[in-house]
Amino acid sequence: MRSNQSKAAHHHKGSHRLLWRASLLVLTTHACTTDRVPASLERQHTINRVRTLSSSNISNGRPVEFNLDQVAALRASIATEKDPTSHKVLTFLHAFVNRQFVEQGTRDLERDIQALRTSPVGLDNLTLSLANATKFLATQSDPKQRRRFAEAVSPSLADLEPLLKIRDRHIADRARELALPDGLALAGVVRNYDVREAANVASALLKTSDALYLESLRDLVRVDGTLPLEEVGRPDIPWLLRGTANIEADRLLAAVHATVMLLDIPLTCLDRFVHLPEPIHPWDLPRSQTQDILHAAGHSLHQCGCRAPAFELCHLGDRSVAEAFAVLLEGLLTEPTWLQEQLGMEEPQLTIHLHQAALARLLTARLHAARVLDEVDRYGRNAAQAKKLYAAHMSRALGVSFAPGDAEHYENDRDPFIDSADSLRGHIIAAQIQTELITRFGDSWWRLPAAGDFLKELWLTGQRDTAEELLARLGDAGNDDIGENHAQPILNPEPLVRWTATRLIRQVPAATLPF
Structure with a gap:
């Protein structure tokens, strides 16, 4: 008969709590040295407290407070840590605490900002808001009505700017408290990778996809027929790329369950869907409930599959890896056999949906790329220069010219921690994983247990691996005909662009699209 102690150990086997305790023992062992035991023990006590608070925040979503002494303790431990796994744990924790330290002073401000974003904007007899701006634009076939709404939300955008500037000043002040020169350096610490290198990836994506995107956009404009290409503006994009699939939640969840089986x-991996944050960029393409359910399911499966020996390795590492698996599952909405077999989608809706969904996915990645470039390029510029840069980056991503007022409220599109870099990298990684799945298992990879085993192997490490390390495990997935000493980057946007091209209708006939 088992002792009570062994029963308890068995009961908690595989839980994050046991993994946390095990990793805590590793960290304690490595932190203590013979010549500075008291200082090391004091520092370790601080780190243990930080880990407890962080774990509580991740599991319960409760706000926690951090201070500079805790940041300093983490920095000192990182500098002396020799064990690679413990070093990653400390580094990921350090990034998390830095962001929490900066954000804890703006919680009330963020609530005020969100309240303004959801406050009503009157247009005729409609009650709208910034939060649902593009959802409304996607329903408006009349370009004049779209422009009227863009003008109607302008005062709300102006009202937000003072709050956003206060937030920016707070972030800059906190960055200096953390001994960082500016918000760009802070973003690099929070992201745990070089954001300037992310800007290089962003430039590569835009350059690689410009021709395909612009050609496809011209086709949609031609078929729509309400505006010449030179008059198409930012308010018209949500209409041109509106989704065609409106799938009931129950039916979609049944399809997700069937695919997981x-x-x-294990279906238990879907017991707790990951909460998705509210969108903060007013001109992003509208997201459907269908997209959100699949995206959240992708996050849930990835987290469920993690067996890394510390919660930091499962939850606090390279966020672009987590985004990749969410985008991968959301990508089922662009898999024709899945749409036919699991959702019963038939022609001509199938071809129409694939065209618009693929182009919208590419544009989403392009918008993330533009924001990364905008945030990296804006440092050291005055307001006029920043506004001009914003217009250049975003108009290129959208493929349209900006009207004189389009960049006036550019502060509303700020991304101070450059979270868009994670989303951009996630889209690129997802396409490379998707390419590898198709290469190994065929177009209907989602039917095969072997593909599930392949994914589960990737999920084991959670967010421990960086994007580059994950792709190295794939053997540079998606980088065709590249040798061991290849010159191309591992984060290669070409698979995403090639994949998009396979889903698009070239020279779209007017009879096929529901304009």
């Missing part, structure tokens, strides 16, 4: 993944 085909992949031989």
Whole structure:
């Protein structure tokens, strides 16, 4: 008969709590040295407290307070840590605490900002808001009505700017308290990778996809027929790229469950969907409930599959890796056989949906790329220069010219921690994983338990691996005909662009699109 102690150990086997305790023992062992035991023990006590608070925040979503002494303790431990796994744990924790330290002073301000974003904007007899701006624009076939609404939300955008500037000043002040020169350096610490290198990836994506995107946009404009290409503006993009699939939640969840079972993944992994944050960029393409359910399911499966020996390795590492698996599952909405078999989608809706969904996915990645470039380029510029840069980056991503007022409220599109870099990298990684899945298992990879085993192997490490390390494990997935000493980057946007091209209708006939 088992002792009470062994029963308890068995009960908690595989839980994050046991993994946390095990990793805590590793960290304690490595932190203590013979020549500075008291200082090391004091520092370790601080780190243990930080880990407890962070774990509580991740599991319960409760706000926690951090201070500079805790940041300093983490920095000192990182500098002396020799064990690679413990070093990653400390580094990820340090990034998390830095962001929390900066954000804890703006919680009330963020609530005020969100309240303004959801406050009503009157247009005729409609009650709208910034939060649902593009959802409304996607329903308006009349370009004049779209422009009227863009003008109607302008005062709300102006009202937000003072609050956003206060937030920016607070972030800059906190960055200096953390001994960082500016918000760009802070973003690099929070992201745990070089954001300037992310800007290089952003430039590569835009350059690689410009021709395909612009050609496809011209086709949509031609078929729509309400505006010449030179008059198409930012308010018209949500209409041109509106989704065609409106799938009931129950039916979609049944399809997700069926797919998870085909992949031989435990359905219990879907017991708790990951909460998705509210969108903060007013001109992003509108997201459907269908997209959000699949995206959240991708996050849930990835987290469920993590077996890394510390919660930091499962939850606080390279966020672009987590985004990749969410985008991968959301990508089922662009898999024709999945749409036919699981959702019963038929022609001509299938071809129409694939065209618009693929182009919208590419544009979403392009918008993330533009924001990364905008945030990196804006440092050291005055307001007039920043406004001009914003217009250049965003108009290129959208493929349209900006009207004189389009960049007036550019502060509303700020991304101070450059979270868009994670989203951009996630889209690129997802396409490379998707390419590898198709290469190994065929177009209907989602039917095969072997593909599920392949994904589960990738999920084991959670967010421990960087994007580059994950792709190295794939053997540079998606980088065709590249040798061991290849010159191309591992984060290669070409698979995303090639994949998009396979889903697009070239020279779209007017009879096929529902304009």
